[in-house]
Amino acid sequence: MDKAQSRVRGRRRSGEGGAERPAQRDPERTRASILAAATKEFAENGIGGARVDAIAERAGTNKRMLYHYFGDKEQLYLAVLEEAYIGIRSAERSLHLSDLEPEQGVAELAMFTWKYFLDHPEFLSLLGTENLHRARWLRQSTRLKELHSNFIDKLAGLLDRGKAKGLFRTDIDPLNVYLTIAALGYFYLSNQHTLTTIFGRDLADKANIEAWKQHIVHVTLSSIRR
Template sequence: MDKLQAEGKARKVANGGRADRAAQRDPERTRASILAAATVEFAENGIGGARVDAIAERAGTNKRMLYHYFGDKEQLYLAVLEEAYIGIRTAEKSLNLSDLTPEQGVAELAMFTWKYFLEHPEFLSLLGTENLHRARWLRQSTRLKELHSHFIDKLADLLDRGKAKGLFRVDADPLNVYLTIAALGYFYISNQHTLTTIFGRDLMEEASIEAWKRHIVQVTLASIRR
């Protein structure tokens, strides 16, 4: 064994130009940059197309560190997925709807979801990958099972208030309303490339995005109003 201990530092690689580190040793920073790089790589290529070497290079480190901090490719993917879910759940918490009228509240929740999807296409992409694999990693993660959304509760509250005022249909269901909002946002963004190609119209220009936001709100409200 160990035939070449005397060789050691052969090629010095000249950095590669990725993440220049302030301190040479910074576990937190290294871990975070691997996670960020992995998020991009998994979102762009799916789990089968993602390359461990590409992640290491993007993170400005090397494979060894990736295995050191995350174990293997699948566990790294799981960490990426968990972080993505934590991201949206954290953002959701910041949304306070209790001061708004039921209609305003539902509209606000819909616009929030749209905005979040628009600003986090990597989350949508990871969702797509996860669904391709029948939620294999999501189901496996105890951490994610404990991290539930409060949106259904918030919506139930808004709907109850609206029903009490006679504004909303008594059979309006919070899960249905949430799925409607999520579906309209998700599809438009995640399928933008095939849609744009087929219909020959750029769905991602400012005006179209704004129009679709209004459409989501209008459709959602129209479906629950009496």
């Protein structure tokens, strides 16, 4: 009803305070800064708790730009998720399991995974959020389906060499080995807050973290040895 009237109201008092922030005029930087801010916001609050205004503020920009570059909140979340997966998959590529002795290779993979989880808590949070929603966005993503690396194949090769040498049991499954490593790391870190509260041991303590790394290596190796 009074739409036309309110429409008329002035929008911008040009030259009020001058440029508070030197207008960046740098699309790549703005986009990256929104993505980084969104990663934090989604990781801290989940998809339901994340606030679009908060993301814009954290990025030092405003909502318009966010919608400009990413469409809407859900597409922004998908971009965050894709970037997170790209991060771990490309880090994995720097692991050269084929150059190592079988036992050493499994130990390296376990320590690498542990360190990656430790250094990227936001990745763990995003995984948790995505699973809460039954992988709704991950399943949509065509980009990520292409990304599925030959990671398990490389691990299978390593394990086969161990089997041939008589070091490992012949019935072990590469995916199970990887799931074991990931499970031990993921659970310890992602559930550390409830566990610390309930069991009264500070899992974030440096010594405990180092001990758990050794524990993962020990558990993984002892479960696959003949």
